[in-house]
Every structure is written in structure tokens, then in C-alpha cells.
Amino acid sequence: MDKFIQHLGVAAPLIRSNVDTDAIIPSREMKRVSKQGLGEGLFAGWRYLQAGGRDAAPEFVLNQDAYRDASIILSGPNFGCGSSREHAVWALAEYGIRVVVAPSFGTIFANNCIRNGLLPLVLGANIIAEIAAWVAQDPCQNKVLVDLPEQQLQASGEAFNFEIEPWAKRMLVEGLDAISLTQTRWQTIDRFHRHRQSLRPWLYQH
Amino acid sequence: MAQTLFEKLWQEHLVEKQSDGTDLIYIDRVFLHERTGSIALSSLRADGREIFCPEQVFCCMDHIVDTYPDRSDETTMPSGRDFIVATREGAHEAGLTLFDLDDPRQGIVHVVSPEQGIVQPGITLVCPDSHTCTQGAFGALAWGIGSSEAEHALVTKTLRVSKPKSMRVSFEGVLAAGVSAKDMILHLIARFGASGGSGYVLEFSGSAVADLCMEGRMTLCNMAVEFSAFTGLIAPDHQTIDYLRGKPYAPVGTLWDDAVQYWQQLSTDKDATFDREIVIDCTDIEPQVTWGTSPEHAIPINGLIATAFGHEAQASGYDKALEYMGLTAGQPIAGQPIDCVFIGSCTNARISDLRLAASILRGNKIRPGMRAICVPGSMQVKAQAETEGLDRIFIDAGFEWRASGCSMCFFAGGEHFDFQQRVVSTTNRNFESRQGPQTRTHLASPATVAASAVTGVITDPREML
Numbered sequence: 096m097d098k099f100i101q102h103l104g105v106a107a108p109l110i111r112s113n114v115d116t117d118a119i120i121p122s123r124e125m126k127r128v129s130k131q132g133l134g135e136g137l138f139a140g141w142r143y144l145q146a147g148g149r150d151a152a153p154e155f156v157l158n159q160d161a162y163r164d165a166s167i168i169l170s171g172p173n174f175g176c177g178s179s180r181e182h183a184v185w186a187l188a189e190y191g192i193r194v195v196v197a198p199s200f201g202t203i204f205a206n207n208c209i210r211n212g213l214l215p216l217v218l219g220a221n222i223i224a225e226i227a228a229w230v231a232q233d234p235c236q237n238k239v240l241v242d243l244p245e246q247q248l249q250a251s252g253e254a255f256n257f258e259i260e261p262w263a264k265r266m267l268v269e270g271l272d273a274i275s276l277t278q279t280r281w282q283t284i285d286r287f288h289r290h291r292q293s294l295r296p297w298l299y300q301h
Numbered sequence: 302m303a304q305t306l307f308e309k310l311w312q313e314h315l316v317e318k319q320s321d322g323t324d325l326i327y328i329d330r331v332f333l334h335e336r337t338g339s340i341a342l343s344s345l346r347a348d349g350r351e352i353f354c355p356e357q358v359f360c361c362m363d364h365i366v367d368t369y370p371d372r373s374d375e376t377t378m379p380s381g382r383d384f385i386v387a388t389r390e391g392a393h394e395a396g397l398t399l400f401d402l403d404d405p406r407q408g409i410v411h412v413v414s415p416e417q418g419i420v421q422p423g424i425t426l427v428c429p430d431s432h433t434c435t436q437g438a439f440g441a442l443a444w445g446i447g448s449s450e451a452e453h454a455l456v457t458k459t460l461r462v463s464k465p466k467s468m469r470v471s472f473e474g475v476l477a478a479g480v481s482a483k484d485m486i487l488h489l490i491a492r493f494g495a496s497g498g499s500g501y502v503l504e505f506s507g508s509a510v511a512d513l514c515m516e517g518r519m520t521l522c523n524m525a526v527e528f529s530a531f532t533g534l535i536a537p538d539h540q541t542i543d544y545l546r547g548k549p550y551a552p553v554g555t556l557w558d559d560a561v562q563y564w565q566q567l568s569t570d571k572d573a574t575f576d577r578e579i580v581i582d583c584t585d586i587e588p589q590v591t592w593g594t595s596p597e598h599a600i601p602i603n604g605l606i607a608t609a610f611g612h613e614a615q616a617s618g619y620d621k622a623l624e625y626m627g628l629t630a631g632q633p634i635a636g637q638p639i640d641c642v643f644i645g646s647c648t649n650a651r652i653s654d655l656r657l658a659a660s661i662l663r664g665n666k667i668r669p670g671m672r673a674i675c676v677p678g679s680m681q682v683k684a685q686a687e688t689e690g691l692d693r694i695f696i697d698a699g700f701e702w703r704a705s706g707c708s709m710c711f712f713a714g715g716e717h718f719d720f721q722q723r724v725v726s727t728t729n730r731n732f733e734s735r736q737g738p739q740t741r742t743h744l745a746s747p748a749t750v751a752a753s754a755v756t757g758v759i760t761d762p763r764e765m766l
Contacts, residue, residue, distance in 0.1 A: 112595070112618045117730070118732065125336075126380050130448075162374075173495055173529060176496070179429055179447055180337065181340075181448040199496055201529060203431060203445055207450075209741060261322045267738035273449070280317065280459075291329075295563070
């Protein structure tokens with residue numbers, strides 16, 4: 096997985112509460128048994144004029160010239176709530192989004208982000224509104240810089256510190272594969288597994 | 302030291318603490334379905350990784366399969382067949398148990414697992430499906446994950462998890478007639494917001510929870526994820542044990558006795574403390590119905606649209622939700638004309654839900670011109686309903702009586718309601734376009750849905766009891 100160290104990019108405001116994973120990628124856009132080919136379906140319900148169509152809805156933020164190259168999304172609380180579909184993250188990543196900034200995230204969505212090199216970045220709603228206002232003055236010039244090792248987001252000449260759990264930071268900064276990491280603990284897991292079979296034998300009866 | 306039930310379950314499954322602050326948690330059982338499981342299975346195959354303990358992995362066909370009587374691998378959803386076939390082939394190749402399309406046990410994963418006794422108190426169970434929290438009703442630690450985490454659980458038999466906080470939600474008092482578990486959970490979400498449970502494992506307790514049957518408890522836990530909780534759970538009691546006795550995957554012989562003895566230890570110690578406590582007086586709860594596009598937009602059925610608890614953060618999204626739903630703030634929700642009703646989903650399509658709806662529909666007809674659909678939660682639920690003659694009540698009332706699956710709980714390009722149709726639904730999500738393009742979904746209990754089907758407007762079920 097690609098490492099996430101620093102990212103500088105255009106930030107697009109999508110300031111609303113509870114942007115659910117159905118909105119991020121409608122189920123009807125998940126057409127193949129694949130993690131690829133999902134970027135086109137990103138925000139399809141808002142981005143296109145008709146369900147299943149591809150005519151751009153002009154008012155949607157990512158369709159506006161100034162935000163066309165956005166790689167950062169600024170949003171409201173509980174971003175990524177709802178369905179566990181990892182397709183939401185795959186769609187964001189394929190479109191080119193590296194960071195989502197919101198006051199809070201759906202738990203499964205945030206975990207899915209970490210597994211795919213996307214940064215779910217938590218800042219207060221007031222700060223996000225401030226950043227969005229500054230970006231809006233000139234989105235292509237007023238780029239936002241995110242420094243993960245420093246846990247800092249820079250915008251409007253200010254530096255905002257953010258919190259992130261140590262494990263999530265490490266996974267992203269080092270670009271780790273969780274399965275490989277856990278497999279190094281195999282002996283311990285196997286010992287636990289065998290102990291559990293004797294402790295709760297009814298689970299292994301069938 | 303006094304422990305909560307959640308802490309006991311966590312301790313029971315803690316393989317070891319990791320240096321990065323996460324815990325390596327042993328996963329007893331994994332469920333997959335053809336929507337997301339198919340991708341996890343093909344991704345594992347592509348990476349050359351093998352499933353450890355395939356005998357503890359179960360697959361359901363529920364999300365994409367059609368629910369028409371003559372269904373096959375061909376689906377109304379374009380390319381749906383690919384997901385079905387990939388799951389079937391992946392399951393066979395890896396030696397997983399599959400409840401396939403033609404299996405009399407087929408149905409929605411969170412209905413099938415309890416029916417088969419696969420979920421049991423004290424286990425960890427995960428599935429790449431957000432409503433896995435449903436199964437916490439059995440005193441299991443069951444939660445929804447993404448596809449990558451599912452791969453991790455399949456290969457390593459563990460997950461790396463940052464330990465959530467704990468919250469006790471006590472529902473005290475007695476529910477009024479016509480009020481059910483769905484109303485309890487909608488009330489909770491409306492009152493504390495759709496992110497009110499974020500970061501917590503919820504333990505539902507209190508006299509009203511003890512009074513719920515197992516199916517009601519599943520409805521309650523089902524929507525813990527709509528409260529943004531990590532998951533929800535309920536301590537097992539005599540009802541839990543009675544429910545599981547004799548189920549196909551339940552322990553047998555002396556192991557049953559051993560299991561029961563262990564299950565009876567699974568409760569929160571008297572002096573244990575939670576990170577947060579909420580107490581709700583159930584005598585206050587009325588039938589709930591949502592007016593907007595988030596489950597937090599629930600109001601009492603005699604309430605006014607967009608006026609309920611409405612703290613500031615919630616109210617900021619009201620305009621968009623009202624516009625989408627084609628409604629005006631301050632108007633009564635009761636009496637709103639509807640186009641369709643839907644009874645189905647892992648939330649409310651078990652036999653008790655169907656019995657409740659049928660008790661209201663008996664001898665009645667749906668309002669002419671409306672579309673009404675009932676999709677039983679599993680083929681076993683369907684068979685049981687048919688044994689009891691409930692299918693005749695639904696059909697005589699004007700309902701379509703379907704085979705089992707997730708069906709129109711969500712729109713995947715196949716089965717759906719039409720453009721801007723107003724649907725009263727027993728499902729769990731009223732998100733934009735969730736049940737079809739631009740559909741307007743109102744979440745409610747089976748009783749409210751049945752009552753509304755008869756009148757053709759959103760109706761308080763207490764008027765029809």
C-alpha cells in the first residue's frame with residue numbers, strides 16, 4: 096500500500112451531516128466483483144442529473160471547475176455512516192481523494208480508509224468551516240497541506256493540529272499491510288486457537 | 302474487579318495487546334454474503350491467501366438475489382449473477398458452509414444465523430455487513446466490518462481492534478400497546494442523534510429489554526449501527542437459552558449443559574461501571590416514524606415534521622432533507638399520503654413481525670392503487686408464516702408475497718420502488734435513493750406499516766388495534 100506522509104491538494108467543501116456510504120457510492124454503481132472501476136460512481140446521486148446517467152449536475156461541488164482536481168473533501172459530522180461497503184473508500188481513492196476532513200466518521204468507514212491509504216482526519220466543525228471559507232476565495236491557489244507525521248493540517252496561514260490513533264497513523268505512514276503484520280504473530284494466535292478449542296469445545300462440535 | 306459484559310467478552314477473546322495500542326481479538330465465526338463476501342473471497346484467491354478454519358465460515362445469498370417466486374441466478378440487477386456465482390465458487394473452493402439460493406434455510410444473514418444457532422452467547426462474530434450488530438442480541442460480540450477486514454479475519458482468525466468505550470442504554474418501564482422494539486431504537490437515535498453512539502459498544506438493558514422476545518431484541522440491536530455504535534449487545538437470559546435449544550448448530554449432549562453454564566455467567570457485574578449511561582422511560586415512547594433522510598429524523602407519529610428533538614447540529618441538514626422528501630416543516634406526519642409499503646429486512650421480517658402486521662391486515666385491504674410488498678427474512682420464516690396461514694392474510698389484503706432476501710431494503714439496480722415514490726418501510730435506512738431512484742422512505746414498525754397500508758396514509762397503529 097502507498098505510504099501517506101504529506102499531501103497538498105485542492106479541498107472541496109461538502110458540508111453536510113451524515114454523508115452516508117450510499118451517497119458516496121450508490122449500490123447500483125457497484126456493478127462488478129471488483130475493487131476497481133468505482134471512481135465513476137462516486138457521489139453518483141448528487142454528481143449526475145439522473146440515476147444511472149452521466150450528465151453532470153452543475154451545482155455539485157466536484158463538477159465545478161475550481162474543484163475539479165480536488166483531492167481533499169471537507170465535510171460534516173458522521174461522514175461515511177451507514178453501510179459497511181468498502182466500495183465507498185475504493186471509489187474515493189480511485190477518484191483521487193486522499194483525505195476526508197470531518198468532525199467525526201462512521202467507524203467502519205474510518206477503518207476501511209486506513210486499510211486503503213486514505214486519511215480520515217478529524218477537526219472541529221468550526222475549524223472546517225473556517226478552512227472551507229478560506230479555500231472558497233480561490234480553491235486552486237488556496238491549497239490545503241496535510242502532514243501526517245506532524246499531525247498537522249495547514250490552511251489559511253494557520254496550522255491546525257489533529258488527533259489520530261497511533262495504530263492508524265502507523266499503518267498509513269508506513270503503508271503497512273495488516274494481514275502480513277498480524278501473520279508475524281502466528282504462533283501466539285495458533286496457541287490461543289488451540290486453547291479455545293479445549294475451553295469452549297461446543298463451538299467446534301459441528 | 303467488576304466487569305461489564307462487553308469487557309468479559311473482550312477479555313475472553315484477547316489474544317494479545319499490540320505495541321500500536323490495538324488489541325488482537327480472536328474471531329470465532331465469520332459470515333459472508335454475495336455482495337461484499339464475493340469480493341473478499343476473490344481478493345484472497347488473487348493474493349494466494351488461504352482461509353484458516355473454513356468450518357467456522359458461513360455464506361448467505363441475500364443481498365442481490367431476486368425475491369420473485371421463480372428466481373434463479375439471473376437477477377433483475379444487471380451483473381448480479383456475477384456476485385452470486387463468485388460467492389458460490391469461492392465458498393465451494395474454500396470449503397465454506399453456503400446457504401444457497403435453493404436451500405430451504407436461505408435468507409438474510411442476520412435472520413439465518415440465529416435461526417441456525419450459529420450465533421451464540423459469548424462468541425465473536427463478524428461479517429462485512431454493517432447490520433451484524435443485530436446478532437449482539439444473543440450476548441455475542443458481533444460487528445460489521447469492511448471487505449479488507451473480512452479478509453484479515455478469514456486468514457488470521459483475528460482482527461486488530463482499538464477497544465471501544467462502553468455505554469449502557471437502559472429501557473425501563475412497560476411499552477404501550479402498539480409500540481415495539483423498532484420504536485424504542487428510533488426514539489433513542491432521534492433523541493441522541495445518529496452519531497450518539499459513536500465509539501461505544503452499547504449494552505441494552507432494563508425491564509423493557511428483558512420483556513422483549515429474542516426477535517424484538519434483534520430489532521433493537523440491528524439499528525445500533527444507525528446510532529453509529531461499534532455494536533450493541535444484550536446479556537443472555539432464559540429466553541436466549543430457550544431460543545437456541547435444539548437449533549441445528551446449537552451444542553448437543555453434555556456440551557449443551559457446559560455451554561449453558563458458561564452463558565449464564567455472561568452478564569454485567571453489579572458494580573461494573575460504563576463510560577456512559579443513558580436511561581429511557583419507555584412509558585413515554587409512542588410509535589415512531591421518520592420524516593427525513595437520516596434515522597435521527599424520527600418523530601412520534603402524532604408529532605410535527607422537522608420539529609422533534611432537533612438540536613442545532615441536526616437541524617442544519619433539515620432543509621435538504623425536507624426538500625428531498627417533498628415535505629414542509631411543522632406539518633403533521635400522520636395523514637401523509639403514501640404510494641407503497643414494504644415489510645422486510647434484517648430489522649423487521651421475522652415471524653413475530655409478520656404476525657404483528659398480519660393481525661392488523663386481517664380482513665382488511667390495502668388502499669387501491671398502492672403497492673405493498675412483504676419479503677420474509679428467511680425461507681424458514683416464509684414457511685412458518687405459510688403454515689400459520691399468514692401468507693393468505695397478506696395476499697388477500699393485496700400484498701405481494703415474496704421469497705426471502707434483502708430485496709428493496711436497498712436499491713442495487715434491480716428490484717426497486719419508482720421515482721419519488723413515498724414508501725413506509727420496516728427497514729433501517731431512509732437515506733436518499735436507498736430503495737430506488739429518489740424514493741422517499743419513512744422508517745416505521747411493522748404495526749405502523751401495516752396500518753398505513755390499509756389507510757393509504759401514514760397511520761398510528763394504535764387506531765387499528
